[in-house]
Amino acid sequence: MSDPIIRVSGLSNRFGEQTVHQDLALDVERGEVLGVVGGSGSGKSVLLRSIVGLRTPNAGRIEVFGKNLAQMDDRERRSYERRWGILFQDGALFSSLTVAQNVEAPLKEHFDFPPALREELARLKISLAGLPLNSGPKYPRQLSGGMRKRAGIARAIACDPEILFLDEPTAGLDPISAALFDELILTLKEALKLTVFLVTHDLDTLYRITDRVAVLAEGRVIAVAPVAALEHHPHPWIQAYFMGPRGRAAQRAERSELP
Amino acid sequence: MAQAPEIQISEEALALAGDWTIAQVPTLLAQIERLPRTLPERLDLAQISALDPTGAQLLKRVLLRFGLDPQKVAELHLNRAFLDLALRVFAAPSEAPSASDAHGMVYTRLALIGAALDAFQINARLLLGFLGLTLSTLGRTLLNPSRLRATAMVHHMEAAGFNALPIVCLLSFLVGAVVAYLGASVLRPYGGELFTVELIAFSFMREFGVLLAAIIVAGRSGSAFTAEIGSMKSHEEIDAMRALGLDPIEILVLPRTLALVATLPLVAFLATFAGVMGGALVSWISLDIGPALFLSRLQDSMSWEHLTSGLIKAPFFALAIGLIGCLEGMKVEGSAESVGRHTTSAVVQSIFVVILLDALFAMFYLEIDF
Numbered sequence: 001m002s003d004p005i006i007r008v009s010g011l012s013n014r015f016g017e018q019t020v021h022q023d024l025a026l027d028v029e030r031g032e033v034l035g036v037v038g039g040s041g042s043g044k045s046v047l048l049r050s051i052v053g054l055r056t057p058n059a060g061r062i063e064v065f066g067k068n069l070a071q072m073d074d075r076e077r078r079s080y081e082r083r084w085g086i087l088f089q090d091g092a093l094f095s096s097l098t099v100a101q102n103v104e105a106p107l108k109e110h111f112d113f114p115p116a117l118r119e120e121l122a123r124l125k126i127s128l129a130g131l132p133l134n135s136g137p138k139y140p141r142q143l144s145g146g147m148r149k150r151a152g153i154a155r156a157i158a159c160d161p162e163i164l165f166l167d168e169p170t171a172g173l174d175p176i177s178a179a180l181f182d183e184l185i186l187t188l189k190e191a192l193k194l195t196v197f198l199v200t201h202d203l204d205t206l207y208r209i210t211d212r213v214a215v216l217a218e219g220r221v222i223a224v225a226p227v228a229a230l231e232h233h234p235h236p237w238i239q240a241y242f243m244g245p246r247g248r249a250a251q252r253a254e255r256s257e258l259p
Numbered sequence: 260m261a262q263a264p265e266i267q268i269s270e271e272a273l274a275l276a277g278d279w280t281i282a283q284v285p286t287l288l289a290q291i292e293r294l295p296r297t298l299p300e301r302l303d304l305a306q307i308s309a310l311d312p313t314g315a316q317l318l319k320r321v322l323l324r325f326g327l328d329p330q331k332v333a334e335l336h337l338n339r340a341f342l343d344l345a346l347r348v349f350a351a352p353s354e355a356p357s358a359s360d361a362h363g364m365v366y367t368r369l370a371l372i373g374a375a376l377d378a379f380q381i382n383a384r385l386l387l388g389f390l391g392l393t394l395s396t397l398g399r400t401l402l403n404p405s406r407l408r409a410t411a412m413v414h415h416m417e418a419a420g421f422n423a424l425p426i427v428c429l430l431s432f433l434v435g436a437v438v439a440y441l442g443a444s445v446l447r448p449y450g451g452e453l454f455t456v457e458l459i460a461f462s463f464m465r466e467f468g469v470l471l472a473a474i475i476v477a478g479r480s481g482s483a484f485t486a487e488i489g490s491m492k493s494h495e496e497i498d499a500m501r502a503l504g505l506d507p508i509e510i511l512v513l514p515r516t517l518a519l520v521a522t523l524p525l526v527a528f529l530a531t532f533a534g535v536m537g538g539a540l541v542s543w544i545s546l547d548i549g550p551a552l553f554l555s556r557l558q559d560s561m562s563w564e565h566l567t568s569g570l571i572k573a574p575f576f577a578l579a580i581g582l583i584g585c586l587e588g589m590k591v592e593g594s595a596e597s598v599g600r601h602t603t604s605a606v607v608q609s610i611f612v613v614i615l616l617d618a619l620f621a622m623f624y625l626e627i628d629f
């Protein structure tokens with residue numbers, strides 16, 4: 001465990017007067033599913049956006065694949081950017097393109113494949129994401145929320161990434177779809193050997209699929225541990241989060257499923 | 260660390276090796292191209308050092324090319340570490356969904372024309388229905404005037420009418436100048452430069468003033484109506500209104516449409532004035548028709564009817580622009596893209612309807628000698 005795939009250190013993010021992150025440090029190990037939790041406004045999404053380079057942090061060092069991406073020129077950066085995939089909340093699919101074209105877009109950008117192969121790969125990714133093949137020619141507006149997220153996953157894994165960033169993947173889904181989505185992430189992670197960085201509020205997801213959970217509060221990571229260990233963490237916010245009524249329900253559900 | 264992929268083929272064995280990954284696709288494709296059709300006796304997949312979904316898909320291509328069952332082959336020969344991934348990829352159906360377009364080009368084109376005509380008819384009916392709905396709501400509101408949203412109406416009068424004045428007047432002024440130049444150059448050979456005054460006054464009072472004003476307001480305010488109502492619709496605000504027992508026609512459509520009906524005649528009047536001014540300026544500079552002469556000719560040859568025959572059209576144009584703008588907004592569904600599409604459609608439709616109405620008015624005036 002000496003070679004983390006993502007290493008964040010000394011990260012500070014400020015919006016005007018308001019400090020979101022102060023000297024934040026976090027390591028993500030290769031092949032794990034790391035959940036990130038925190039109250040609203042604790043900077044979970046800002047952390048994700050800082051790591052993938054959508055936001056330039058005020059201070060700090062972010063290494064992905066052992067490289068400091070901030071110091072690279074654009075071309076070098078892009079060769080690394082294709083090695084991760086991002087699922088934004090609600091998919092963020094390009095609304096003027098069909099699902100298949102959405103999945104082909106990153107392939108087209110990063111590789112020079114013959115069109116037939118590109119279409120074949122797009123169909124593969126669509127079916128890996130658990131969508132029926134006939135959703136390829138559909139437009140995002142014709143899909144339900146759950147299907148849009150699956151299409152977003154298909155686009156995120158288009159270039160066979162090593163890291164998958166998920167921003168609240170189960171938000172807005174009904175419990176059944178959310179559980180199915182958790183399963184999808186687990187199977188994809190196993191089959192594609194992905195590292196998953198997961199921002200979520202969903203306690204069931206945390207119990208079901210994460211290996212470790214990082215808790216963001218007071219501008220830094222106050223604890224990183226497997227979810228079962230966090231239940232015993234003394235910090236009041238963590239206690240309230242995991243031992244509140246919803247946390248207990250999720251625990252019971254998970255334990256009762258164990259053989 | 261990365262190993263170039265390799266496909267070795269001999270009499271007795273087909274051996275695949277190296278990294279079968281997305282980064283190696285060009286090499287892989289080139290090698291797959293050169294494969295023979297016949298299958299050697301033995302298959303060796305053990306040397307594959309890395310496999311990702313793209314590589315697995317290409318592996319599937321190779322195996323299918325030799326008529327093998329990819330799943331069986333993988334279970335027998337593939338490195339256990341890649342088996343899970345490979346089976347998943349092989350299980351995915353990869354045939355393109357059969358093209359639904361079984362008909363020929365001509366048929367498709369004809370169908371498109373038919374669909375467009377059909378849409379035109381549906382649109383026209385919707386617009387008439389919307390007109391009726393708005394008028395009946397207006398009737399109810401007039402019976403109970405306190406329900407009229409005066410504040411909203413004044414706001415829209417300012418936004419859609421008053422704020423449009425500078426651009427409308429400027430354009431009208433310029434068009435007036437252009438018409439004067441044209442008139443001068445056409446009429447001069449006949450010694451009739453003086454008739455430029457009639458040309459300008461006639462064209463602006465009867466047609467150009469109101470038409471220019473209506474077209475600019477359609478592009479500027481009709482589109483704004485669509486965008487405003489459309490984004491409310493896509494945020495389910497319209498549904499929220501209905502659920503709260505509020506009438507969106509009364510709250511959104513009436514103030515906008517009435518504001519336009521009230522202000523467009525005024526805008527058109529000022530546009531006419533600006534156009535005539537533009538013409539007068541050019542006449543003075545290039546034709547030596549001074550302001551006094553211009554005014555006296557104007558008084559001699561023009562009557563109130565010419566001005567009113569133009570301005571009477573303005574409320575009708577305004578009604579069309581307002582209704583189309585609001586109706587297109589109501590048609591928005593779902594995404595922001597839909598807002599853009601309907602805004603475009605609103606501008607095109609309202610300019611079309613304005614010019615159509617103008618033509619009908621011209622025929623009507625001709626018949627009644629107005």
